[in-house]
Amino acid sequence: MYQAKLQEENGEDLGKTTCTSEVQAAFILSSFVTFFSGLIILFLCRLLWRIIKKGGNFQGTGFVLDFLSSGSFHSSTLRRLYFYGVFRDRIEMLLSAQTFVGQVLVILVFVLSIGSLIIYFINSTDPVGSCSSYEDKTIPVDLIFNAFFSFYFGLRFLAADDKIKFWLEMNSIVDIFTIPPTFISYYLKSNWLGLRFLRALRLLELPRILQILQAIKTSNSVKFSKLLSIALSTWFTAAGFIHLVSIASGCLTVCLSMSILFANYIPEMVELFANKRKYTSSYEVVKGKKFIVVCGNITVDSVTAFLRNFLRHRSGEINTEIVFLGEVTPSLELETIFKCYLAYTTFISGSALKWEDLRRVAVESAEACLIIANPLCSDLHAEDTSNIMRVLSIKNYYPKTRVIIQILQSHNKDFLPKIPSWNWSTGDNIICFAELKLGFMAQGCLVPGLCTFLTSLFVEQNKKISPKQTWQKYFLNSLKNKILTQRLSDDFAGMSFPEVSRLCFVKMNLMLIAIEYKSLFQSGYCGLILNPPAQIKLRKNTLGFFIAESPKEVKRALFYCATCHSDVYNPELIEKCDCKSKSRHHLSVSQLGSLHWSPKWSQTNFSFSIFRTLLGNTEQESDKLDGSGMFHWCKAVPLEMVTLKRSEKSKHDFRNHIIACIFGDAHTALMGLRNFVMPLRASNYTRQELKDIVFLGSLDYMQKEWRFLRNFPHIYILPGSALYPADLQALNIEKCSMCAILAPSSKPSSSQTLVDTETIMATLNIGSLRIVPSTEKHSTKGQNNSCGKSKYRRIPTLTELKNPSNIHFIEQIGGLEGNFTGTSLHLSTSFSTGAVFSGNFLDSLLATVSPFKPRSPPNLLERGEWVD
Numbered sequence: 001m002y003q004a005k006l007q008e009e010n011g012e013d014l015g016k017t018t019c020t021s022e023v024q025a026a027f028i029l030s031s032f033v034t035f036f037s038g039l040i041i042l043f044l045c046r047l048l049w050r051i052i053k054k055g056g057n058f059q060g061t062g063f064v065l066d067f068l069s070s071g072s073f074h075s076s077t078l079r080r081l082y083f084y085g086v087f088r089d090r091i092e093m094l095l096s097a098q099t100f101v102g103q104v105l106v107i108l109v110f111v112l113s114i115g116s117l118i119i120y121f122i123n124s125t126d127p128v129g130s131c132s133s134y135e136d137k138t139i140p141v142d143l144i145f146n147a148f149f150s151f152y153f154g155l156r157f158l159a160a161d162d163k164i165k166f167w168l169e170m171n172s173i174v175d176i177f178t179i180p181p182t183f184i185s186y187y188l189k190s191n192w193l194g195l196r197f198l199r200a201l202r203l204l205e206l207p208r209i210l211q212i213l214q215a216i217k218t219s220n221s222v223k224f225s226k227l228l229s230i231a232l233s234t235w236f237t238a239a240g241f242i243h244l245v246s247i248a249s250g251c252l253t254v255c256l257s258m259s260i261l262f263a264n265y266i267p268e269m270v271e272l273f274a275n276k277r278k279y280t281s282s283y284e285v286v287k288g289k290k291f292i293v294v295c296g297n298i299t300v301d302s303v304t305a306f307l308r309n310f311l312r313h314r315s316g317e318i319n320t321e322i323v324f325l326g327e328v329t330p331s332l333e334l335e336t337i338f339k340c341y342l343a344y345t346t347f348i349s350g351s352a353l354k355w356e357d358l359r360r361v362a363v364e365s366a367e368a369c370l371i372i373a374n375p376l377c378s379d380l381h382a383e384d385t386s387n388i389m390r391v392l393s394i395k396n397y398y399p400k401t402r403v404i405i406q407i408l409q410s411h412n413k414d415f416l417p418k419i420p421s422w423n424w425s426t427g428d429n430i431i432c433f434a435e436l437k438l439g440f441m442a443q444g445c446l447v448p449g450l451c452t453f454l455t456s457l458f459v460e461q462n463k464k465i466s467p468k469q470t471w472q473k474y475f476l477n478s479l480k481n482k483i484l485t486q487r488l489s490d491d492f493a494g495m496s497f498p499e500v501s502r503l504c505f506v507k508m509n510l511m512l513i514a515i516e517y518k519s520l521f522q523s524g525y526c527g528l529i530l531n532p533p534a535q536i537k538l539r540k541n542t543l544g545f546f547i548a549e550s551p552k553e554v555k556r557a558l559f560y561c562a563t564c565h566s567d568v569y570n571p572e573l574i575e576k577c578d579c580k581s582k583s584r585h586h587l588s589v590s591q592l593g594s595l596h597w598s599p600k601w602s603q604t605n606f607s608f609s610i611f612r613t614l615l616g617n618t619e620q621e622s623d624k625l626d627g628s629g630m631f632h633w634c635k636a637v638p639l640e641m642v643t644l645k646r647s648e649k650s651k652h653d654f655r656n657h658i659i660a661c662i663f664g665d666a667h668t669a670l671m672g673l674r675n676f677v678m679p680l681r682a683s684n685y686t687r688q689e690l691k692d693i694v695f696l697g698s699l700d701y702m703q704k705e706w707r708f709l710r711n712f713p714h715i716y717i718l719p720g721s722a723l724y725p726a727d728l729q730a731l732n733i734e735k736c737s738m739c740a741i742l743a744p745s746s747k748p749s750s751s752q753t754l755v756d757t758e759t760i761m762a763t764l765n766i767g768s769l770r771i772v773p774s775t776e777k778h779s780t781k782g783q784n785n786s787c788g789k790s791k792y793r794r795i796p797t798l799t800e801l802k803n804p805s806n807i808h809f810i811e812q813i814g815g816l817e818g819n820f821t822g823t824s825l826h827l828s829t830s831f832s833t834g835a836v837f838s839g840n841f842l843d844s845l846l847a848t849v850s851p852f853k854p855r856s857p858p859n860l861l862e863r864g865e866w867v868d
Contacts, residue, residue, distance in 0.1 A: 034176050109202075110202065122138055174198050177198050197241065197244070200232070203236070207226045226332055291320060291365075292321075295325040298326035302372050303324065304337060307337070320367075321346060323361050330347055352390040371406060373408050395420075402426060432672075432675075444837060451798065452831055483513075485543055485554075486544055486546060488558065496534040510548055510554060510557060511546060514528055514530040514531065626711070661697065661762055662697030662702070666703075671745060674705075692714045694715075696727060733766070743759050760801075807828050
């Protein structure tokens with residue numbers, strides 16, 4: 001026998017044997033044979049597959065190819081490939097820790113790797129040339145650990161797109177060189193340390209594990225955890241290598257020098273080479289798998305916000321990959337985010353301005369290309385122009401690519417439709433947050449509380465709270481609602497929208513707010529109609545827009561059957577029926593042509609013209625509208641004619657007017673006040689119904705905005721500030737219908753806490769004004785107040801906050817039980833009553849505008865039009 005028992009000085013048998021060179025070679029060669037044989041097999045399989053694919057281009061090349069191209073083989077293969085693809089997607093979800101089970105699996109692998117490393121440390125106290133027998137209790141435990149590692153290795157192998165690339169990854173090499181020796185030890189009934197020290201390289205996963213546990217959130221903590229993991233893994237690996245070869249005479253010094261070189265230079269060189277290969281490679285398009293390209297402002301904040309909103313659905317339901325095209329190599333924190341969302345994201349370094357980089361991300365095969373802007377940049381115009389150039393580059397490279405671009409200044413939108421290949425009908429879209437924000441606030445001035453209603457449709461409240469009052473319970477439940485789309489049942493065909501809307505509300509507890517209407521005369525035109533009149537009848541296969549909590553609820557509108565559900569009043573009982581005798585009394589397409597619509601109407605104002613014609617809202621000859629017929633218009637008015645003076649208050653006795661408080665100077669970037677005025681000058685209001693709009697702010701700033709406002713009627717300007725009560729009183733603020741306090745453009749260097757200083761101070765100033773109602777003055781004149789208190793009317797205000805957490809400067813939240821790390825805007829009384837608005841929720845709209853649906857819910861709100 002080649003084994004000799006080792007005895008201690010006391011003569012006891014410790015179960016240790018001396019490992020000969022043959023045993024050591026068996027342990028080491030098992031890993032090398034596994035590695036190289038597997039690599040050769042993968043290369044041969046890839047070569048064979050390429051030969052088969054190339055042979056598929058030729059006909060009549062043999063029985064095998066004829067069989068592979070036969071219909072029966074093709075259908076069965078497609079079925080197997082489908083189930084394999086679904087299975088692989090599920091595995092990818094687990095490995096990327098996007099589900100709870102996946103997070104447990106990843107953390108368990110890391111913990112067991114540390115346990116295996118600890119077992120190695122325990123066994124390393126023995127001499128290098130000794131082997132442990134199975135009397136050592138740590139050996140079976142390590143065998144169980146490695147069996148689990150083998151299972152995890154198999155999952156990773158099945159989920160890998162490129163098997164050869166997977167085989168050469170660091171974690172794969174660690175498994176290949178540590179798992180096979182364990183099974184060799186089971187066969188030989190003895191165990192040798194060998195290359196088990198490589199398990200220490202698993203410590204490089206420490207930053208990812210800490211981020212899954214939400215233990216690190218800042219860039220400094222990510223950097224520290226990564227440096228710590230590199231230092232520990234390099235230290236333990238080098239020590240294990242030294243321990244392995246120290247049996248050789250005279251090599252300790254050489255090994256020590258090599259370990260120092262390895263610890264200081266090799267990991268960094270490998271990381272730089274790997275990152276360069278990793279981020280400069282091309283994206284591999286998988287047939288049948290959808291993906292989108294995101295470029296522009298790729299930072300930690302923008303990526304986090306986009307992923308949070310794009311993936312906010314239940315994990316595992318989104319089968320879309322996101323390819324980020326960034327011009328700068330990602331930081332450690334951003335790289336960690338990409339690793340946490342590995343199943344969804346891929347980062348490629350490049351620029352959308354270069355065709356070579358667009359080819360690398362396969363933009364021609366993408367469902368859409370999203371361009372994110374930087375709202376905190378110092379030059380908003382330069383940011384917009386650079387993004388417009390990206391659009392031009394993408395459209396020139398592949399004109400059919402669908403582009404969704406974020407624009408900061410609304411007047412820069414005019415350049416995009418001038419691009420020859422820009423096509424609204426195929427889904428090209430512009431998202432201007434400033435335009436939407438001001439449009440929402442304008443609607444809030446006309447209908448108090450509408451801002452809160454619209455915001456609640458886009459805000460997802462995940463915090464668990466216990467409301468004390470009844471209204472708080474109803475309000476918090478309303479935050480669960482969102483805009484959902486669903487095809488309507490064909491049994492609704494021929495019915496008017498009010499009839500369908502009432503039926504959906506009474507029978508199904510659903511709120512139908514709009515439909516997608518297809519023109520009978522304009523081929524290809526399809527538009528959204530919000531609350532259409534009774535003259536418009538629904539047709540088959542109509543898409544409806546609902547306000548509901550879940551997609552399951554809106555399915556009732558699809559399953560509704562006039563025969564089976566006519567006497568059903570419990571919404572839960574409206575399910576898919578087996579009724580074959582559907583009602584046949586629906587109007588046909590030809591019967592719907594009795595409205596006599598003219599096909600010469602333009603697609604821009606098609607829906608609006610239908611509304612005005614059907615509702616009979618004909619304007620008087622004195623009312624002037626713009627070219628689209630959507631807004632009231634007047635001849636250009638000089639700025640001097642609308643500029644007011646505080647001393648001339650008696651000349652303008654404003655009543656039921658709207659005051660807009662502006663903060664800015666000659667150097668402030670344009671806010672786009674035109675977007676605030678347009679909904680207030682919509683032509684669905686008569687000229688007599690228009691409310692006066694008075695801007696209170698710097699005259700220097702208003703001179704910059706005036707060229708966009710001079711053609712709207714009944715607009716006035718008072719140079720001054722909302723921080724001075726005298727200026728507010730000069731505008732008869734006590735008689736206004738709404739006072740809107742607009743936040744100025746963001747400054748890059750401004751603190752997030754102090755970004756709302758002017759708006760908060762103005763809100764407190766206006767709130768401190770004591771206004772006694774006129775009826776109260778007459779009723780209490782000459783009488784003593786029996787209660788000892790005066791009754792004052794509160795001035796209606798609508799304040800914009802750029803930072804929602806600054807709401808605590810305006811009010812203290814009360815009445816809700818729950819622990820909050822910060823003050824939540826959406827749980828405040830001011831927000832619930834429509835007195836405060838924040839545009840931060842608009843960040844979700846870039847992800848809400850679905851890359852796969854050209855017409856999405858945000859388009860309902862862009863013009864701010866409601867049809868009464």
